[in-house]
Amino acid sequence: MHPNNRSLASGLLIVLAGLFPAQAQPTTLTVLSHNSFNLEKSLVAQFERESQIRLRFLKGGDAGEMLNKAILSKGAPIADVIYGFDNTLLSRALQADILQPYRSPRLAGLRPNLLIDQTFRATPVDFGYVALNYDRAQFQNRPLPQSLLELATPEFARLLVVQNPATSSPGLAFLLATVATLGEERYLDFWEELRKNGVRVVSGWSEAYYTHFTRAGGDRPLVVSYSTSPAAELYYSEARPKPNQPPTANLFLPGSAFFQVEYVGILKGTRNLRAAQRFVDWLISKPVQESIPTEMWVYPAHREARLPEVFRFAEIPPQPARLTPQQIAQNRERWIREWTQVVVQGQSAEAVKARR
Known part of the structure; x- marks a missing residue:
């Protein structure tokens, strides 16, 4: 190409670049x-x-x-x-x-x-609200618990799956609900009784709900989940005709939702x-x-x-437990540590409280 033609071509490219700028990534x-x-x-x-x-x-x-x-x-x-x-x-x-x-x-x-x-x-x-859910079919011929403390009685042994509060937000929320409802002196005793009663502890919500809950083929008809979970069960139901109510329901024990x-x-x-x-x-x-x-x-x-x-x-619990952000900030790590000592390590609640 002649040098003059090269200059002309270069100039044309510059003009075209100005008219059609490259699109930003x-x-x-x-x-x-x-x-x-x-x-x-x-x-x-x-x-x-x-x-x-x-x-x-x-x-x-x-x-x-x-x-x-x-x-x-x-x-x-x-x-x-x-x-x-x-x-x-x-x-x-x-x-x-x-x-x-x-x-x-x-x-x-x-x-x-x-x-x-x-x-x-x-x-x-x-x-939302972290709440206990139950499988309706599993409680057609047996009573439901009426309080948090009843969850730890022999009648409800090995029926509940919860999440570890050290790794799971619903697990932590449920722990905080027990603290808010039962108080500092009683919540660890309750968890010790739950441990003795065969509560199952898993790392997160998905494992609890989709592996161990009876709705997913597990052996636990009580699970810590959300107050919206029954609505989700109905929404995703493939049953025809569509059922009039969800196969699961909320168990709003006083002070159990958070x-x-x-x-x-x-x-x-x-x-x-x-x-x-x-x-x-x-x-x-x-x-x-x-x-x-x-x-x-x-x-x-x-x-x-x-x-x-x-x-x-997606019901709203009538008596949800609440703690202030300041209460949670000041005590969360201790509550998790004490829970771990009692529920995971098997220490007695009294021994843990004595070391406070």
Whole structure:
């Protein structure tokens, strides 16, 4: 090619580049979550298309395990955003200093009672109730317990499966419910009696519900789960015709359910801060909030989000147990340690209490 022609061609390429700039590569945002995290695929696709942010979901086990991974990787975070730590773990996440503040402009649309963290490092996404569930078919010809203490009597021996509070958020919530209801002096005695009564302890919710609960072919007709689980059972039922009621039900023993709020937070050290902020805004937007109930079986944090019809089976417990964030922060690790000594290691409740 003649030198003049080469110059002409180069100039033409420059002009064309100005008219048709190269399309920017989408940002990849990594979201660390617990194993139960799920979002409607069409909403995710729409978000990625409109924001030019590609979402990568990293499942980190149960909520306790997930938070442990985030804390252990604090110096070199494995994700940009973390979702699914709850009010039982909130103080631990804040004390570990793994989150950075973000005050979303959409906070005004959320239920005010969920806005616990005034540092704006944890944004509420959903709430629900950890509760005892039972398999209806297994209790057609036997009575149900009427109190927490009755769970530890011989009549209900080897019927209950629970999660380890050291690794599981529903397991921790149930432990906290027993502390709130029975008090410091009695809760360990109750757990010692449960141990003697053959309670089964597993690491997380999925194992408890899908392996050991009788609805999944296990041998335990009582399980620590959620007050929305019966609604989910009916929603996913493949029976035809569709049954009029779920095959499971909530066992709302006084003080046995625990109020739970789940949060999203931006991890310190992210290189995708603006993308992370946009994801948080999107997660608490009304369209996403209205899809959350039948994706994750929790109540949306948005106060105007509509609930699906099946949520009439997602009962709200009349007497849920509650502890303040300060109470949980000050005592959580000790309560877990004492529970472990009594239930896992087999020490007596009296010996553990004597060492306080």
